[in-house]
Amino acid sequence: MPHAPQIRIPATYMRGGTSKGVFFRLEDLPARCQVPGEARDRLLMRVIGSPDPYGKQIDGMGGATSSTSKAVIVAKSSRPDHDVDYLFGQVSIDQAFVDWSGNCGNLSSAVGPFAIAAGLIDAARVPREGLCTVRIWQANIGKTIIAHVPITDGQVQETGDFELDGVTFPAAEVQLEFLDPAAEEEGAGGAMFPTGRLVDDLEVPGVGTLKATMINAGIPTIFVNAADIGYTGTELQDAINGDPKALAMFETIRAHGAVRMGLIAHPDEAVKRQHTPKIAFVAPPCTYVASSGKTVRAEDIDLLVRALSMGKLHHAMMGTAAVAIGTAAAIPGTLVNLAAGGGTRQSVRFGHPSGTLRVGAEAHQVGGDWKVTKALMSRSARVLMEGWVRVPADSF
Structure with missing residues (x-):
């Protein structure tokens, strides 16, 4: 009996604030998953390990909580005055769907660092030392987020002494501005x-x-x-x-x-x-x-x-x-x-x-x-693992 091979997709597993999720560059997804639809949803569910009637997500990257059953897709932005487009998917743990109706504020703090490390930000924009300002278009809700990402020796600084309740270890502070945060398209x-x-x-x-x-x-x-x-x-x-x-x-x-x-x-x-x-x-x-x-x-x-x-x-x-x-x-x-x-x-x-x-x-x-013109808060973010995720080729 033939068996479907596993395929591998470049991905980064990141913590952002008190959440963590699997991050992808849009261009790295299989072609039919680069557009919204059933194929994309099925792929992300398989990556995370859903739907799981046991509620554990053992066969995937999810952590069986709402804070750890998440996926993020980032691409260079075609919008003026923005660097990247950020799309967030909340993957249901025990049911077969991905909820695209809102943003994840915690993982927003990881989008800037991911975009810089993934080469989605013009290298000339990244200082040798200091803060790199990343203008993010939050595609789920159509809003702008500005992330101020610390840079040391030309690289994203992830370690530091900023403490965030709900996260065990200190890290570098990422300051976020949520511009005009009222959700225009909602209700x-x-x-x-x-x-x-x-x-x-x-x-x-x-x-x-x-x-x-x-x-x-x-x-x-x-x-x-x-x-x-x-x-x-x-x-x-x-x-x-x-x-x-x-x-x-x-x-x-x-x-x-x-x-x-x-x-x-x-x-x-x-x-x-x-x-x-x-x-x-x-x-x-x-x-x-x-x-x-x-x-x-x-x-x-x-x-x-x-x-x-x-x-x-x-x-x-x-x-x-x-x-x-x-x-x-x-x-x-x-x-x-x-x-x-x-x-x-x-x-x-x-x-x-x-x-x-x-x-x-x-x-x-x-x-x-x-x-409300803007809301402000600080979070931290860190790469936990990077490389490829593997999923059966017939899962999406």
């Missing part, structure tokens, strides 16, 4: 607040009517108050991920919020749109012990935030959700802003399951509508 004509309100009464069958801030910034996100759903905001992963009823409740809230945001027409459609919107809950500052064992003191943070990704409580915070948090915190009257004590602010430090994170946002009103 209600592209409004930052698709319902037209900073806080809504969201009716959720079986749960009740919840106060909710639904925002399109970084990634579509639904914020609710922790106290309204029986939590304190200090919860770690096991408190929620080990509770099927809690996970079902969050998914129900997410699905009905997605309908109100105009992202889907019916709650049942949410099952095929796991990556967006995100669901998060907020609370005022409180001292707690993070998953690392470190004590996070109430006086060192502005508020508490917990967020779910792909149906599970995230171990730290998604980068795109951090953009949503920073943006909402900058706008007086949102639930995020109120949890942080209200008023105007240009930055916020919040507590998450692994520790703390600071994110900034520049917000102002134009004709009565809120606009």
Whole structure:
């Protein structure tokens, strides 16, 4: 009986922020996978090891969590004033689909370093020492990200003393600017607040009517108050991920919020749109012990935030959700802003399951509508392995 050979495809396995994924140059993919479609999706699922009914992704590069079941495709940009186009795929672990509906803010920090190392940036643009500015077109959501990548001796600097809660070892800091982060193509004509309100009464069958801030910034996100759903905001992963009823409740809230945001027409459609919107809950500052064992003191943070990704409580915070948090915190009257004590602010430090994170946002009103020109945060990135990934030739 004939057997399909394995083919090998150039790839780089990278950590970016608190996520990691498999990075490809578009030109290195098989020809039929260089365009969107079933072949590309099937290839990336096979690379990552999905769909896996065991939920382990043993036969692939995925790590069986939403933070580690990711793929990135990067190409030289044809757009003016941009260096590269960046496309992100969130690969479902146990189902056969790749969600292209949003960005990964954490892996955004690895795109600049990857592009430089992969020869996608003009060598004349890379300084011998200092910072290399990489202008990234985020193709999923049609937004610009500017990455400031440290360079030492003409090469990307990956090691350093920048510490990021949720990542065990220090590394070099990569500063990111998310320009005009409100998602124009998402919901209600592209409004930052698709319902037209900073806080809504969201009716959720079986749960009740919840106060909710639904925002399109970084990634579509639904914020609710922790106290309204029986939590304190200090919860770690096991408190929620080990509770099927809690996970079902969050998914129900997410699905009905997605309908109100105009992202889907019916709650049942949410099952095929796991990556967006995100669901998060907020609370005022409180001292707690993070998953690392470190004590996070109430006086060192502005508020508490917990967020779910792909149906599970995230171990730290998604980068795109951090953009949503920073943006909402900058706008007086949102639930995020109120949890942080209200008023105007240009930055916020919040507590998450692994520790703390600071994110900034520049917000102002134009004709009565809120606009955010940019959100800022720091991450780190590192190449874990590079070479080729192998997949059976008949898998895509």
